[in-house]
Amino acid sequence: MIPSSFEYVAPKSVAEATSFLVAHPDDAKLVAGGHSLIPLMKLRLAGPKYLVDISRVPGLSEIREANGALEIGALATHHQIEASALVRERLPVLAETAALIGDVQVRNRGTIGGSLAHADPAADYPAPILALDAEISVTGPNGQRTIKATDLFVDLLTTSLKSNEVITQVRVPIPGAGTGASYQKFPHPASRYAIVGVAAVVRLNSDGICASARIGITGAGSKAERATAAEQGLVGSKLDDAALQKAGAAAAEAVDPVGDIHASAEYRRHLVREFTLRALREAASRAGR
Ligand code: FAD
Secondary structure, three states: OOOOOOEEEOOOOHHHHHHHHHHOOOOEEEEOOOOOHHHHHHOOOOOOOEEEEOOOOOOOOOEEEEOOEEEEEOOOEHHHHHHOHHHHHHOHHHHHHHHOOOOHHHHHHOEHHHHHHHOOOOOOOHHHHHHOOOEEEEEEOOEEEEEEHHHHEEEOOEEOOOOOOEEEEEEEEOOOOOEEEEEEEEEOOOOOOEEEEEEEEEEEOOOOEEEEEEEEEEOOOOOOEEOHHHHHHHOOOEOOHHHHHHHHHHHHHHOOOOOOOOOOHHHHHHHHHHHHHHHHHHHHHHHOO
16 A cells, blocks of 8 residues: 655754654654554555654664663664664563564664554563663653653553654663563564563562562553552562462453454463463573572
């Protein structure tokens, strides 16, 4: 399909991009990698009058370590995150997640900022972003603000971002000693989107007891979410098979899964239980105590 006609602008800075968005509140749309927006435009589910291409704005694709966190520029591609020696060393679960996204072409073009802003309910990053307690830096006409990952995802393809704000950076705390993390997904066989994906981050104390747990689930419902009841049930326990099974059951009970041509709601609930168990098992083993 061919999209409806649009005008293309390529701002040279974030300030220029936000000014353009402010001047055209209902007609302009940012584009970064274009791997979610352009398919929607081709299907005529989106038809912006102006496409504001931020992909060449300098300074938005760096990945660096600062103050106990990795700061990942919004334009960092999935491939860049997958291949980064820094991410692999400090936040391997994020590199592993990026490597599971789509195919080589998608990973070469798609960006972390675009993925989070798009809020596809089957996207991969939202699960580890929630489990790792990340923060999203955004710039709008009134300056900068930070959105906690838990406050970002509102509903299907809907975030708490304003239409004139640009994500500039994703700040992901580096887990401390005794912490293990894992992302496990059941992929759609063609697109590789998550039918269900679960990220788990657990911290064990020196006796091997769970001191904290965070679980992020994508693919199941209309938006990515945390499994707080399952998390709470793990804290203070030894992470043996019975505790992990119980957490999987609690996560499955709490979700409100959607059913579609790819998987029924019942099957997605089953997958949440199974993939929560798998993610927790690997995270606990990586925590290594
Ligand atoms: P774009 O398409 O450029 O933009 C998407 C939306 O985000 C638009 O609304 C745009 O206005 C907004 N936006 C972009 N950048 C910013 C910013 N910095 N600040 C504010 N708003 C912004 N994803 C997965 O997670 N897992 C998969 O397995 C997967 N498989 C895929 C398979 C195929 C065949 C395709 C085409 C896509 C797949 N994707 C998958 C989606 C892919 O990861 C997209 O690249 C990603 O979701 C969006 O990133 P983008 O940079 O391409 O965003």
